[in-house]
Amino acid sequence: xxxxxxxxxxxxxxxxxxxxxxxxxxxxxxxxxxxxxxxxxxxxxxxxxxxxxxxxxxxxxxxxxxxxxxxxxxxxxxxxxxxxxxxxxxxxxxxxxxxxxxxxxxxxxxxxxxxxxxxxxxxxxxxxxxxxxxxxxxxxxxxxxxxxxxxxxxxxxxxxxxxxxxxxxxxxxxxxxxxxxxxxxxxxxxxxxxxxxxxxxxxxxxxxxxxxxxxxxxxxxxxxxxxxxxxxxxxxxxxxxxxxxxxxxxxxxxxxxxxxxxxxxxxxxxxxxxxxxxxxxxxxxxxxxxxxxxxxxxxxxxxxxxxxxxxxxxxxxxxxxx
Amino acid sequence: xxxxxxxxxxxxxxxxxxxxxxxxxxxxxxxxxxxxxxxxxxxxxxxxxxxxxxxxxxxxxxxxxxxxxxxxxxxxxxxxxxxxxxxxxxxxxxxxxxxxxxxxxxxxxxxxxxxxxxxxxxxxxxxxxxxxxxxxxxxxxxxxxxxxxxxxxxxxxxxxxxxxxxxxxxxxxxxxxxxxxxxxxxxxxxxxxxxxxxxxxxxxxxxxxxxxxxxxxxxxxxxxxxxxxxxxxxxxxxxxxxxxxxxxxxxxxxxxxxxxxxxxxxxxxxxxxxxxxxxxxxxxxxxxxxxxxxxxxxxxxxxxxxxxxxxxxxxxxx
Numbered sequence: 001x002x003x004x005x006x007x008x009x010x011x012x013x014x015x016x017x018x019x020x021x022x023x024x025x026x027x028x029x030x031x032x033x034x035x036x037x038x039x040x041x042x043x044x045x046x047x048x049x050x051x052x053x054x055x056x057x058x059x060x061x062x063x064x065x066x067x068x069x070x071x072x073x074x075x076x077x078x079x080x081x082x083x084x085x086x087x088x089x090x091x092x093x094x095x096x097x098x099x100x101x102x103x104x105x106x107x108x109x110x111x112x113x114x115x116x117x118x119x120x121x122x123x124x125x126x127x128x129x130x131x132x133x134x135x136x137x138x139x140x141x142x143x144x145x146x147x148x149x150x151x152x153x154x155x156x157x158x159x160x161x162x163x164x165x166x167x168x169x170x171x172x173x174x175x176x177x178x179x180x181x182x183x184x185x186x187x188x189x190x191x192x193x194x195x196x197x198x199x200x201x202x203x204x205x206x207x208x209x210x211x212x213x214x215x216x217x218x219x220x221x222x223x224x225x226x227x228x229x230x231x232x233x234x235x236x237x238x239x240x241x242x243x244x245x246x247x248x249x250x251x252x253x254x255x256x257x258x259x260x261x262x263x264x265x266x267x268x269x270x271x272x273x274x275x276x277x278x279x280x281x282x283x284x285x286x287x288x289x290x291x292x293x294x295x296x297x298x299x300x301x302x303x304x305x306x307x308x309x310x311x312x313x314x315x316x317x318x319x320x321x322x
Numbered sequence: 323x324x325x326x327x328x329x330x331x332x333x334x335x336x337x338x339x340x341x342x343x344x345x346x347x348x349x350x351x352x353x354x355x356x357x358x359x360x361x362x363x364x365x366x367x368x369x370x371x372x373x374x375x376x377x378x379x380x381x382x383x384x385x386x387x388x389x390x391x392x393x394x395x396x397x398x399x400x401x402x403x404x405x406x407x408x409x410x411x412x413x414x415x416x417x418x419x420x421x422x423x424x425x426x427x428x429x430x431x432x433x434x435x436x437x438x439x440x441x442x443x444x445x446x447x448x449x450x451x452x453x454x455x456x457x458x459x460x461x462x463x464x465x466x467x468x469x470x471x472x473x474x475x476x477x478x479x480x481x482x483x484x485x486x487x488x489x490x491x492x493x494x495x496x497x498x499x500x501x502x503x504x505x506x507x508x509x510x511x512x513x514x515x516x517x518x519x520x521x522x523x524x525x526x527x528x529x530x531x532x533x534x535x536x537x538x539x540x541x542x543x544x545x546x547x548x549x550x551x552x553x554x555x556x557x558x559x560x561x562x563x564x565x566x567x568x569x570x571x572x573x574x575x576x577x578x579x580x581x582x583x584x585x586x587x588x589x590x591x592x593x594x595x596x597x598x599x600x601x602x603x604x605x606x607x608x609x610x611x612x613x614x615x616x617x618x619x620x621x622x623x624x625x626x627x628x629x630x631x632x633x634x635x636x637x638x639x640x
Contacts, residue, residue, distance in 0.1 A: 016446075042450055048480065053473035056439020057446055060457075063429070064380065064447035087433050088440060096422030097413030098633035100429070131634050155636040 001031035019071030051081035090132035117294035139212035142178030146189030163210035192239035200230030336608035366583035378455035387430035402619035414625035435468030464495030524552025
């Protein structure tokens with residue numbers, strides 16, 4: 001992450017980085033480590049714990065010509081600055097009749113690492129529901145970098161969801177690592193194009209973020225049990241690759257959508273509706289596996305609620321055998 | 323300000339007054355169908371703000387923003403066309419509470435308090451350029467109770483942002499009197515953050531000029547925030563159509579005698595020996611100018627229906 005940010009800060013002097021603990025500490029997950037030392041306190045700085053103020057500052061700075069990359073430490077803190085996102089960041093381009101651009105990248109850590117209901121959410125659909133925000137939810141190291149580069153260069157506000165497990169897991173332990181080679185330029189990867197990461201003939205699993213990694217592991221186990229499961233990574237929720245989804249669904253007898261954001265009115269429903277609207281009776285039999293309660297604190301309860309490799313495997317098996 | 327300056331300000335204030343009256347009539351006639359907040363009574367602040375604003379300065383205003391837009395140099399015909407729901411400043415997408423003019427560095431927002439953090443972003447850009455430009459964040463007395471204001475005062479102070487908080491204190495948050503909603507003195511709200519505050523009679527152009535002059539000087543030369551609280555009277559309801567029943571009997575009548583900034587300057591100029599004919603000239607010119615603006619604005623077409631779906635996203639650079 002820091003490498004991608006460094007590259008873009010060198011490339012474009014209007015890129016600035018601010019948020020809580022991003023400068024001296026380098027971010028609670030290290031994503032901005034070393035940037036303050038290299039670029040100085042004018043372009044990389046810590047803010048007070050005042051999410052409304054610094055989110056609004058990002059909006060104004062972007063409208064004034066900067067490209068702020070602002071960090072909301074955990075997505076759960078959205079509640080304290082939601083107006084700036086809902087009513088300002090997302091809408092000012094439209095309300096200005098296209099005269100104003102708001103190129104803010106809102107980086108935020110999502111997902112469950114054992115901190116209960118106020119520190120474990122994803123909230124991807126909350127952002128994706130609002131017209132005017134792009135939403136990236138990368139699943140791999142290569143996409144974390146490549147989609148971030150694209151987000152910084154985009155003239156629109158981009159909500160960039162970084163899954164905590166993806167930031168914390170050591171690369172060799174990931175099921176899928178597509179990091180671009182160390183020294184070369186990190187290339188931007190396009191928004192709105194899903195990718196198929198695993199072929200499978202019995203069922204297709206659609207996911208985004210870290211659950212793509214889990215789905216790949218689940219698919220390996222399913223294969224051992226005689227079920228051939230493909231895995232599709234959505235990569236960005238806005239824009240959503242609707243044509244790609246329909247293409248992927250056309251040949252799949254079963255399709256399972258896996259999401260670690262909330263179930264109701266969420267991504268899983270959106271994906272299923274998109275496919276059903278296009279394919280009608282030709283649509284595969286579809287199911288979904290998502291979170292439908294606040295995330296509990298105790299490990300044993302958390303494991304019961306949050307989608308995981310075994311629970312994805314179980315959901316896929318149940319769907320195919322239905 | 324000398325007499326010639328005051329005569330100029332007088333004419334500007336008349337333009338502002340006539341502008342708002344035209345808008346009010348367009349609401350009454352149904353030409354404008356949305357909510358509308360007028361700044362009649364706030365003209366001294368708008369007119370004097372225009373004198374202190376320099377090229378490069380930004381102004382971020384509120385739901386009661388027309389006077390600040392004009393002060394910031396927004397094209398009046400484009401502005402009027404937008405208010406009249408035509409293809410105007412923002413092609414009919416923003417309307418009167420959401421005006422954006424990137425060339426004039428002006429914007430406003432309809433959410434009370436939301437403009438304040440955004441203003442700090444403009445000031446951040448100016449502080450990086452260090453060219454003496456500043457951002458004026460206009461708020462009302464009601465806004466002063468929003469957490470965003472306190473957060474931004476702290477942030478602006480700690481980062482040395484060139485930002486002037488300009489509070490138009492009209493004593494009412496919609497219907498609630500300031501005494502019932504607001505503790506302490508507004509001028510001192512910045513004190514804990516080391517932000518100097520200047521209070522003035524916002525219906526007296528000289529007092530507004532002094533207060534803004536002091537605040538702008540500190541913010542421009544020292545690159546740090548300042549606060550001005552200008553006490554004004556809102557002669558219309560919170561919105562057009564507000565029955566305004568919450569005011570004590572006789573308050574408005576009394577204010578019309580003592581708190582109307584246009585009338586006050588008129589009387590003062592007459593007292594100091596300015597011939598009434600000269601004032602009349604300015605008044606007539608202002609009325610004609612505003613009539614021309616609105617006539618030109620009414621020539622603008624309605625927005626094309628198909629444009630309703632455009633500009634959800636900016637065009638992505640090639």
